[in-house]
Amino acid sequence: MNTILGISAFYHDSAATLIKDGEIIAAAQEERFSRKKHDPNYPYNAINYVLSEANLNLNEVDHIVFFEKPFLKFERLLETYLAFAPRGFKSFSLSMPIWLREKLFQKKFLFDQLKRHDKNFDDINKINFSEHHLSHAASAFYPSPFEQAVVLTLDGVGEWATTTLAIGKKNNLDMIKEIHFPHSLGLLYSAFTYYIGFKVNSGEYKLMGLAPYGKPKYKELILNKLLDVKSDGSFKLNMKYFNYATGLTMTNKNFSNLFDQPVRNPSKDLLKEFHMDIASSIQAVTEEIILRLTKNIANEYKIKNLCLAGGVALNCVANGKILRENIFDNIWIQPAAGDAGGSLGAALAYWHHELKKPRDNFKDQMKGAYLGPKFSDKHIESQLNKLKGKYNKKTSKEISSIVAKELSNNKTVGWFQGRMEFGPRALGGRSILADPRSEKMQKELNLKIKFRESFRPFAPSVLREDVNNWFELNYDSPYMLLVSDVKKDKQIAMSEKDKKLFGIDKLNVKRSSIPAITHVDYSARIQTVHKETNPKYYDLLNEFKKITGCPVLVNTSFNVRGEPIVCSIDDAFNCFMGTNLDILVIENFILFKNEQDQSLIKDYKNKFELD
Amino acid sequence: MLSFLKEFFEFLGARKKYWLLPILIVLALFGALIVLSQGTAIAPFIYTIF
CATH class of the missing domain: 3.30.420.40 (ATPase, nucleotide binding domain)
Structure with a gap:
């Protein structure tokens, strides 16, 4: 057995990933545990979590890979300052002390931090470094369902590269252009x-x-x-x-x-x-x-x-x-296409690129991006009791039919199921769900539940087999990373008067039979839901379809503006009690807001720094 | 520290960027001087020079 821990940290979206013999076991972002959005700090909690998921002590991990190369980044900084000198002196004088004191000695710093997880960890040579864009490219190619592919990475900047082109074939990944x-x-x-x-x-x-x-x-x-x-x-x-x-x-x-x-x-x-x-x-x-x-x-x-x-x-x-x-x-x-996914790419790059391990399973290896923590019924029940939540326990079948019925009655639901998603999108593991047919839902969700700007659109989840009946798309989009128009026959044409409306006013015009997820240009950011990766969410959509004839739900992340997506039972309950959500469902436990002790309602709106 | 220096030299060699070395040495010397000078008698010495 060969285990690799991938780490991304110190810029934004710190994260950790653990792979075992090339299989992705767990991956999570530090922000979900620290409750600090885009947390850039050393991912102490995320590393603890991925180790616990694999039942390993750090000392038992074979290789540790950091997602970028600090020396190369330092070289870029120095050369950039030289090229622009004397401009940039202020920035230079601010960044150099940090680099000379800490960042240049990343290996030692990482080693010291890693020892906090396991005092028996004593081999600094287990720590390796992968190039930033190789990490991205590896995260896009190795878990993909393709034997051969062109791999394009585009981001702000890593070391030197900002855009790279690579060709992937089986376990080879060759960088071609930058x-x-x-x-x-x-x-x-x-x-x-x-x-x-x-x-x-x-x-x-x-x-x-x-x-x-x-x-x-x-x-x-x-x-x-x-x-x-x-x-x-x-x-x-x-x-x-x-x-x-x-x-x-x-x-x-x-x-x-x-x-x-x-x-x-x-x-x-x-x-x-x-x-x-x-x-x-x-x-x-x-x-x-x-x-x-x-x-x-x-x-x-x-x-x-x-x-x-x-x-x-x-x-x-x-x-x-x-x-x-x-x-x-x-x-x-790659669903975690940002820097968090660098931890996954760094680990996979080491496995296939450095250790030359073969790659022969050409199916999507991301497990639906459900790579984070999940909780047992026993843990959920004891936490809910501690939090003084009033709940009922149901069977999975009952949950689908009750929740579908409530959603069809315009209720909003916090939906907490299975493992937490890796990457910025909520995909039915830590989601807020609502009825997309409601005209008022977009405004209500933005202002009363998410406490965010009213112009922001919401995304739909749809049963995979129904996607082409509702959207101009007939393709898998399990990670909500493709935008397409609402199907022509579901659109409602805007009158000449409506067309003249400007900006946010356009939002008030009903643009389709699923207005809550139809953006002003008729587009929608689609998640296709697949029975294999999220059966419970699939069943819920099916039940909703039986009641309403509509296989689509509004799916937005389970959080408020500025808050990282909820991770634990406490986070979910606090968000539920701090917003106007009507129902909270955690696995098979269901909580109705009107049954809760009203003294537990919190001022949640100002708890998080706005993004 | 020794392994760091070794790795850093290997890096400069691999990247053929030995020309960065003088800049780094100056930076490191100034860095060390500033660290040493905090709250010591070296501070006036720096003021005299500049």
Whole structure:
């Protein structure tokens, strides 16, 4: 038996993964345990969890792999500061002490931290390092169902690379081409996220959600001034407009002057048409680059399968376009495409790439991304008693039929089942569910339950076999990483008057028979639900379909704005009592809000720092 | 520390980036001086130089 622990940490979304003889045993993000969104710290709790899932002490683990190479990153930093000197001195003087004191000695630091798990752990040579983009590429290719594939990774930056192309064949993964820092599609998108007044590294989803409200008025300006995109999709940014290489902000004055507006201050300035048009424009530019890249790769290598990873691969709108353009026969996207997935990729890269272990099972190896903790009935019952929750225990069959009926009566449900998801999406393990047919549901979920901005869309889960009856898609999307339109015959055409409505007002128009999950441009971010990977969620959707004729549910992550997705029974109960959720279901235990002790209701809205 | 230096030299060799070495040495010396100077008699010495 050979076990490998993969770790990603110290930038954002720290995580740990454990693989045993190449099989993914467990993976989890530190934020779920520490309750600090995008927690960048050493993933102490996540490592403890993955070790416990495999029933191992750290000393028994054969190899430990960190997801990037600190020396290489340091080299990039030094050379960047030199290239831009004397600009960037402030950033240089802030970052160098940290590097010279800590980050450069990552191996020793990791060794000391690892000893906290097991004092018998004494072999520093078990610690290895994988390149950032090799980790991403490995996380996209090795668990994919393909024997051979082109692997494209796109993110902010790792060591030097920001975009890489690799070819995977069985257990080989050869890096072919790279685009280097500071030219980065991820950082370009983040620069606009910053400019619109959202938080970098977390507000990118909001920018994507905002895009359909606007028009891509500035697309040509961005393509002409901010970057040079070649016909093959390779690109170079014009650094005259950006400040991230050496400064402490993403964009500079030239950038604001180009668009004739300052950076939006989220505490003062409202989101206006201008911001929506900017969001729409950068989304259009991103799609254009990704489509050019993928078309060129498909022509050059004549391989019919594509794997994607890196933070930009979470841009599900762009992913949906790659699929619809039929550039590749098949696409597979790593569900933890961001840095958290680097822990998984680092471990798999070591197994297949370094140890040369064969790969011969060409099925999706992610287990539905359900790779986190689950809890026994005994534990759930004792926790609920401690929390003074009033609950009933039912059979699985009863749970499906009760919950489906309540959902059809417009009730909102916290759905906590099985193992927690790995990656940013809730996939029916730690989800809030609701009826998509309700016109009011989107607003209600945003304002009363998630406490977030009213413009943000919700995503649907749909039975796999029904997906093409409800959406313009007939493809597996188990990880909610593909966007497609609601089926034409389910759409409701907007009147001329409705079309003239601007921005958020468009939301109030009923756009389809499932309005709660239909975005203003008729699109939806789809999760297909499969009996093999989540039978309980599948049964619930089936029951809901029996009652309503609709095999679709609203599925949003079980948390409020700024809070990491719930992990434990305590987290779930606290979120339930702190929001306007009507029902909480934990495995076969069901709790109704109106039966709970009302003195347990908490002020939850301000508990978490806004994202 | 020795194994760190060995690994770092191997890294510079593999990347053919020995030219980074003088910069690193200066950084390390200044770093050490700043660490040593905290709350000691070396502080005025630094002020005199600059």
